[in-house]
Amino acid sequence: MLKDAIVGLAVGDALGVPYEFRARGTYQAVEDMVGGGFHGQPAGTFSDDTSMTLATCDSLRATGGAVDVDDMRRRFVAWMERGEYAVDHRMFDIGGTTATALRTGTGATGTHDNGNGSLMRILPLAFSDATDDEIAQVSAITHAHSTSCRACVTYVHLARDLAAGISVADAIARIEDTAVPFTRLHGIADLPRDEIHSSGYVVDTLEAALWCLATTTDYAACVLAAVNLGEDTDTVAAVAGGLAGIVYDEAGIPKPWLDALRGRDIIDRCLF
Numbered sequence: 001m002l003k004d005a006i007v008g009l010a011v012g013d014a015l016g017v018p019y020e021f022r023a024r025g026t027y028q029a030v031e032d033m034v035g036g037g038f039h040g041q042p043a044g045t046f047s048d049d050t051s052m053t054l055a056t057c058d059s060l061r062a063t064g065g066a067v068d069v070d071d072m073r074r075r076f077v078a079w080m081e082r083g084e085y086a087v088d089h090r091m092f093d094i095g096g097t098t099a100t101a102l103r104t105g106t107g108a109t110g111t112h113d114n115g116n117g118s119l120m121r122i123l124p125l126a127f128s129d130a131t132d133d134e135i136a137q138v139s140a141i142t143h144a145h146s147t148s149c150r151a152c153v154t155y156v157h158l159a160r161d162l163a164a165g166i167s168v169a170d171a172i173a174r175i176e177d178t179a180v181p182f183t184r185l186h187g188i189a190d191l192p193r194d195e196i197h198s199s200g201y202v203v204d205t206l207e208a209a210l211w212c213l214a215t216t217t218d219y220a221a222c223v224l225a226a227v228n229l230g231e232d233t234d235t236v237a238a239v240a241g242g243l244a245g246i247v248y249d250e251a252g253i254p255k256p257w258l259d260a261l262r263g264r265d266i267i268d269r270c271l272f
């Protein structure tokens with residue numbers, strides 16, 4: 001089940017990488033895994049979203065499931081400085097908040113520091129016994145503002161519900177935190193595409209990912225919907241794809257995409 005989630009996240013990430021920063025509607029609807037784009041990577045290359053998720057996974061594997069934020073931070077730094085957990089040992093993309101936090105050792109606390117940089121890497125905690133406080137502490141390694149921490153807690157709860165076999169609609173209905181700025185989550189499936197924003201703001205990313213999951217009925221449709229929203233394509237597709245991996249299993253991911261995914265050996269050695 002962890003494997004389904006992580007592979008689902010990685011495939012979504014790799015699908016979205018070539019389209020990152022592209023505005024919605026300015027490219028032909030994406031249907032397959034390709035290379036190129038802003039980052040110029042070969043097809044199937046995952047980015048920071050997956051590498052930091054794998055670092056989190058590897059930490060939980062090493063500790064036997066215990067949350068050790070210092071260990072996780074060290075692994076993030078190893079990724080940033082030496083390309084650990086990256087395909088070809090090459091880190092080609094890092095968020096500004098994440099880079100600053102890893103250099104200074106302190107997560108950002110400002111209202112404007114609520115990018116999706118902790119949400120995109122938090123999924124492995126769904127497969128641990130981490131408490132809400134611990135989930136927030138893991139977010140706070142880089143993103144310490146309450147909005148980022150709350151988004152991570154909500155996402156981990158959703159993933160746990162889906163892993164327990166609860167339907168997507170019921171899991172969304174069970175979201176506990178729908179106070180500002182999370183007021184739209186319960187009704188997300190009913191919103192038209194025009195009202196879904198796919199920016200790097202953590203609330204936008206969580207909404208967009210849930211919208212893609214709730215309005216589609218298979219893995220491919222979910223992650224393609226995410227990539228075709230534009231803007232932060234790789235992260236929205238990664239956040240959506242992680243949940244879709246849980247719902248539809250690795251067997252539900254198109255085989256050509258699994259075959260094209262690079263760095264599968266890195267994924268396999270970080271699982272627990």
Ligand SMILES: [Mg+2]
Pocket residue numbers: 047048049093234235
């Ligand atoms: Mg990325």
